[in-house]
Amino acid sequence: MNTVKIGWIGLGKMGIPMSQHLVKAGYPLNVYNRSKDKEDAFKAQGIGSAASPAELIQHTDVVFVMVSDDKAIDDIFTGENGLLKPEVSGRVIINMSTVSPAISKEMAAKCIAQGNHYLDAPVSGSVKQAEDAALVIMVGGDATAFEQVKPILEKLGKLAMLVGDTGAGNTAKLAINTLLGIVAQGLAETVTLARQNGIDAEALTTLLNNSALGSPLIKIKGEAIVNNNFNAAFALKYIAKDLRLAKDMGADTPLAQTAYKTYQDAEAALGEEDIIAVIKHLG
Template structure:
């Protein structure tokens, strides 16, 4: 089987590598030469355009940052849709909105092709390890045909329901990240101000009912002051905005999520390019308290 991948970023490039390692003849397209050269080095093949890639392969995967980027890649005379034909499948791993999913699905269906919205969770570490969580929306037949390919880089793969349902679950997940990281900021700063080592507080809470996986994500980045983006505040801000828009569309109040969104927006003003663990930084500045690793006392 021939497959294609568009979006060779921190997630897409290792996902593409896993496809090659799984034995799939893998074609790639990118606007930047750097990612293309890396993909070619581990055995991928370059296509000249999204349209050419779509015409060549059986299944195409995309992993792109914004709804507008989806339209850029899918639409137009050299876009994926122009190269689509009966029996082909397009899988989008991006975190976008349901309207974008429905638009892509409808346009591809006109060509006899199928579409799955299949957002991913697990971060760059999960992409490198090939153990991503993948939440899929779309027709069951397309999902079953795509499942062996998805297993190249995913180890928990679920068809949630029809088109847009994978995106819905991803937005639920990411709005919780905003809430959790905002609450964790207050937790760690409060521990520091109260004279408790935040690392010790983390170890206790990890074994208690208040634990969330967001604590594992953030703790070392905060304590070691290493805020290079694995998942940036800018992207989280975009995703929470999409979640709030969906909530408005279906008449769902999200009072707590809106508080988290305010904290994310505040952090974005100065630290948008940094990791979501940097949501703590405005609170540290406001309280004149820096959360960092404590030196162990020698005895």
């Protein structure tokens, strides 16, 4: 049994399978989620739950945070019962959310002032990769703190890599997700063009998957188009959010601008569906 006590905040589609890998690895775990019903499955396993982030951090050595956006991070860290409220020290707080480099730098400074480490460690991959512990984890922050928690991160992904100082993980993730938005839109446009000219999606995606352009993303999202399955593995509203953050970071090249506009325009109608539902907006 591992002796490092871990807290996990955020039991969404990614947080649940990721935290379960730590349970399987033998780490003592406590969880916190704003919607308390999501804690029930963990309680059934004998896993503890905390009433607040403030309570959670007092009983853990390492805290993972996996939530949706900058506002949620601000609430979790600085809210009335936030992580920073108890003023405990010696913790490593790992923020795996896809958020702005700016919020990471702000929260890192607050953590350091209390004697804690902060790592931004967003992931590349969706629910399937989370379930398979096959995520790619990009980390920004102190190298010593990273080496301390790297064995834990390696239970969650196939690669955990320090890419720079605080905010570097977020920067890398937003750059990668800019490409994700561009490629998903490109696939949707390619299928649309083929359909308009008498070639069905299944035939086209078979050709793509056997060509130099084939990739796991093309395969998975191509199958989603063929099966008309737009249930969200990665919701369109999140790529719209990530492209807004990338734009704020300086993404103003032609393809980035085009993807940004496309997903912002599609978000109101298709935000809860998968990213590849952008094909409905383009068609």
